[in-house]
Amino acid sequence: MSDTATTETADLLTGGASGADWLARYNTSLMGVFGTPQRVLVRGSGCHVWDADGREYLDLLGGIAVNALGHAHPFVTSVVTSQLETLGHISNFFTSPTQVALAEKLLGLAEAPAGSRVFFTNSGAEALEAAVKLARRNSTPGRQRILALDGAFHGRTMGALALTSKKAYREPFEPLPGGVEHIPFDDIEALRSAMDSSVAALVIEPIQGEAGVRPLSPDYLQAARELTREHGALLILDEVQSGVARTGRWFAHQWVDGVLPDAMTLAKGLGGGFPIGALVTFGEDVSSLIGAGQHGTTFGGNPVATAAGLATLHVLETTGALQNASDVGGVLTTGLAATEGVTAVRGQGMLIGFDVDGGYAPAAVQAALTAGFIINATGPSTIRLAPPLILTPDQARTFLDALPAILTTAREATP
Known part of the structure; x- marks a missing residue:
């Protein structure tokens, strides 16, 4: 790139203005959902x-x-650049080698059994939306309840928001999708009392991030696995924040013996800064709950995002x-x-x-x-x-x- 082109690019991206100038322009051009940066x-x-x-x-x-790898990691940057120069967006009518390879890599890291599958999304909230649909597909006339925990944060889209417990987030947008109940955090007896054959799914974060980094106890996670299996409910773990090596294991639930979920949501660190999320389903019975035409996404699993995911996992694994x-x-x-x-x-x-x-x-x-x-x-x-x-x-x-x-x-x- 020539010196002139480099200067033009820098001007396009930063404009040479002060922080105060940019913030003034921000407040007149962007929606105020985040307040003033x-x-x-x-x-x-x-x-x-x-x-x-x-x-x-x-x-x-x-x-x-x-x-996960900080900012402007040279390997991730080079892989993303190379992929974008080769093939960017192809829609979900097609697949790409990076999409298949990343799905295989995630299934391996998750120690998922045969028949497990991955659905790629663009964000954690979108992965949770797919998880809500999965829970609905486990529903029957007598099995329609979804349990979540007090303090939970699963996202701000409508299905994910229904799982989120904070009233200030929920109340302005009610009525939300129904059937969700919030039960006390890390309380095995409360879980035992709430759990029966009418529960389609239990959706929990191994570590609640937005609630102040509150880990569920190993005993609770083990009880959650045993009780959901006993009553035919899905155990869905939201590892959007706690997954991808953040806790010192690939996924936080791997710290606890005997806790293999039915489904897991990922995002955040998966792309090393590039937007990507995923719903991972464990085993053929769960993976087959959502079939062709029942869910989709235009950008999810695109070659650039999945290349970023592969590059990020490679660096995490080898360094x-x-x-x-x-x-x-x-x-x-x-x-x-x-x-x-x-x-x-x-x-x-x-x-x-x-x-x-x-x-x-x-x-x-x-x-x-x-x-x-x-x-x-x-x-x-x-x-x-x-x-x-x-x-x-x-x-x-x-x-x-x-x-x-x-x-x-x-x-x-x-x-």
Whole structure:
């Protein structure tokens, strides 16, 4: 590419304007569903990003568990570029080698039995929509209930929203698709009481992300598997946030012996930053519930997205990323637990939530930005970390060293 073309491309992508200029234009051109963005980001490399004013940040959120390999990973970038130069979109009338290969790879990593299948989507919410349809196909006149958990977040499209428990998300859009009931979180007796032959599916997150990184206990996951099997219900695990090596295993449920789901939803880290999701069905009986013409997607499983997925999984598998997630996650959790003002630490691998001793978590997010770190508040007193899985121990320690001052600033700024 010539120098002139490079300059033109940079101008097209960044425009050379300040962050304030871009935010003013944002507020007059985009729908306000996200409020005003915190920063205008223009470039990333590894675990760092830069904003339109040239400030550098250590990204400890990873696009909410999406950027598994950080930003602008050279191998993923080269594979996506090569695929886009070769074949981009082909619709679902055709398939491609990358689509087939990624499906086979996921089934292998999931230790799925013969007859298992994959349906590719563009997002986690779309994968959940497919899962809701799967649950409906397990319905009979006497089997129509779907169970989900208090605190659940499964997405904002209508079917996924019906599974989501937060009233503020649900109430503006009711009536939602019916038949969904929310039961207490991690309560085996409540699950036992709710479960009978009228339940078509139980949909749960092994680790609830939006609720503040709350892991279900191994006993609960095992009970969920046993009770759903006993009553003929599907066990559907939402691994959109906890899957793809984030916890130190390929999928969070693999930490618990004997828990093989009937279906699993994936997205976020699967494409290393490129939009892709998936519904994985386990075994022929479940996979055959949805047949030809009963579901579809125009962009899902396109050659570029599936190439990104293959590249991401290859790097994760060949560079020790699963072990790094456990090791550096351990550095973070140990350091957080020793930090004054932190009252609880939860999670596994590099999906971590921690509570602070007051309702100043949103202010801590702002103080962290000022100090050069990107984190996320999931509630008044809860902060979430979901950094790239390539984060180093030294990078983790820079945040831990800065955290006491961040929390002090936030505490003092909060009435």
